[in-house]
Amino acid sequence: MQTTHSKVSRHTIRGRAPYRTPAITSKEPTIHDVFESKTGTWQYVVADPATSTAVIIDPVLDYDPATQVVRTDSADALLSLVKDKGYIVDRILETHAHADHITAATYLQKRLAEEQGHRPPIGIGKRIGQVQNLFSQRYSIPREEYENVFDKLFDDDETFNIGELQATAIHLPGHTPDHLGYKIGDNVFCGDSLFHADIGTARCDFPGGSANDLYKSGRKLLSLPDHVKIWTGHDYPPDGRDSVPWISVKEHREQNKHLNDNVMEEEFVAFRKERDAKLAEPKLLHQSLQMNIRAGRLPKPTESGHRMLHLPLKLNGLEW
Known part of the structure; x- marks a missing residue:
């Protein structure tokens, strides 16, 4: 497996120290980790070094x-x-319907179809329909704007190929009911389930979430x-530390502040519920959910030509 690092404006492509970068083998991917700083999101380009076939995981639209x-x-x-890098993007993968950033999946799909002559399918977990049905009602989104916008709905533990690499879609519910991780070689792209050890989980x-x-x-x-x-x-x-895209299973088991080996389920659930009750909603909650159940497609224009998102008012008990 190989990570890469360089600089781009407002997003940082990061790598790890050389001693943590083993030589490329036919069974391990090349991984480019790309940090979007405004939403604190890690995006990934994961490629098979033997064939230059790649996937993009959780891309961000600004x-x-x-x-x-x-x-x-x-x-x-x-x-x-x-x-x-000369990659051919074979798929765009979403771990779940994000509530804190807008996905760039559909934009990338269109651009890649134009540039490489292949329209990479957008994949997500098979339970996305539960999330779409809930939030389409909440935001009055017409069914035709979110039905069939995802090209591939993964079953639990379904395997697929990235060139000569084998990947597995792992159901990881809790943050959301549709949440997936993607295991590619000795790497799991876990989405919003585990964070860095000093942050926890x-x-x-959210609706359908469960500690x-x-x-x-x-x-x-x-x-x-x-x-x-x-x-x-x-x-x-x-505390000013650099953004970190991964740590090992061993490091999580020893150091994760919420989920190390000394934490039992009852203790975790009690802490997580108490913590969640004090959290503010994500800054881009409403915009993100409305776009992401559409796979990042834009709302259809109104008669005046505007593309509209709905934002709920908070009245604090006032009515008139």
């Missing part, structure tokens, strides 16, 4: 809530990386061999 401006800087940086208070389920998902991940790398979906570095 959005400024102050101006309502949507930009594609982060996604375009991924396209530049793919082009520079993701919140479980009990997240504990079980975490233990599933930490039952893997010690050397397996867990690549997280986010990092929010405290």
Whole structure:
């Protein structure tokens, strides 16, 4: 497995120290970890070195809530990386319907179809329909704008190929009911289930979330061999440390502040529920959910030509 690192504006492609970078083998991927700093999101380009076939995991579409401006800087940086490396993107993979950033999946799919002559399917877990049905009602999204927007719905433990590599879709519920991780070689891209050891785990208070389920998902991940790398979906570095895309199963078992080997399920659930009750909602919650159940497709324009997202008012008990 090989990681890479270089600099791009506002997003950082990071690698790890040389002693943690083993030689490329036919069974391990090349991994490019790309940090989007405004939402604290790790995006990944994962490639088979034997065939240059690649997947993109959890790409970000830039959005400024102050101006309502949507930009594609982060996604375009991924396209530049793919082009520079000569990769053919075979799939775009989502770990779940994110509530804290807007996905660039559909934008990338369109651009890649134009550039490489192949329309990479967008994949997500088979339970995405539960999330779509709930939030389409909440935000009054027409069915035709979210039905069949994902090309591939993965079954639990379904395997698929990335060139000559084999990957597995692992159901990791808790943060959301549809949540998946993707195991590729000795790497799991775990989305918003485990974070860095000094942060711990993701919140479980979204509809369909469950602290009990997240504990079980975490233990599933930490039952893997010690050397397996867990690549997280986010990092929010405290105390000025650098953003870190992965640590090993062994490090999580020893150091994860919420889910190390000394933490039992009852203790974890009690802590997680108490913690979640005090958390503010994600800053881009409403915008993200409305776009992400559409796989990042834009809302259809109104008669005036505007593309609209709905934002609920908070009245604090007032009515008139």
